[in-house]
Amino acid sequence: MARLVMNYIQxxxxxxxxxxxxxxxxxxxxxxxxxxxxxxxxxxVHFMHSQLSRLLAEGLAxxxxxxxxxxxx
Numbered sequence: 461m462a463r464l465v466m467n468y469i470q471x472x473x474x475x476x477x478x479x480x481x482x483x484x485x486x487x488x489x490x491x492x493x494x495x496x497x498x499x500x501x502x503x504x505v506h507f508m509h510s511q512l513s514r515l516l517a518e519g520l521a522x523x524x525x526x527x528x529x530x531x532x533x
Contacts, residue, residue, distance in 0.1 A: 465492075469501075469508055478515055 470477050480488045484507075491507035 465504070466508065469505065475508075475512060476515070478511060480511060481514065484511065 466480075467477055469475075487510075488507060491503040494503035495501055
């Protein structure tokens with residue numbers, strides 16, 4: 461059920477569908493539990509924002525590395 465909710469949130473906000481980084485799994489489950497207990501989406505949305513930020517940062521770093529390699533050829 462949690463994966464379905466996460467995928468729905470990503471799809472709803474037109475974000476790339478992305479799994480949870482393995483080193484953030486505990487934080488993922490914690491944010492889901494907090495959202496459920498508080499009856500708000502704030503904790504899980506905050507968590508997903510952090511995952512998206514990391515994904516984008518890694519993508520930018522990879523792109524910069526590829527440009528550096530292309531420029532040095």
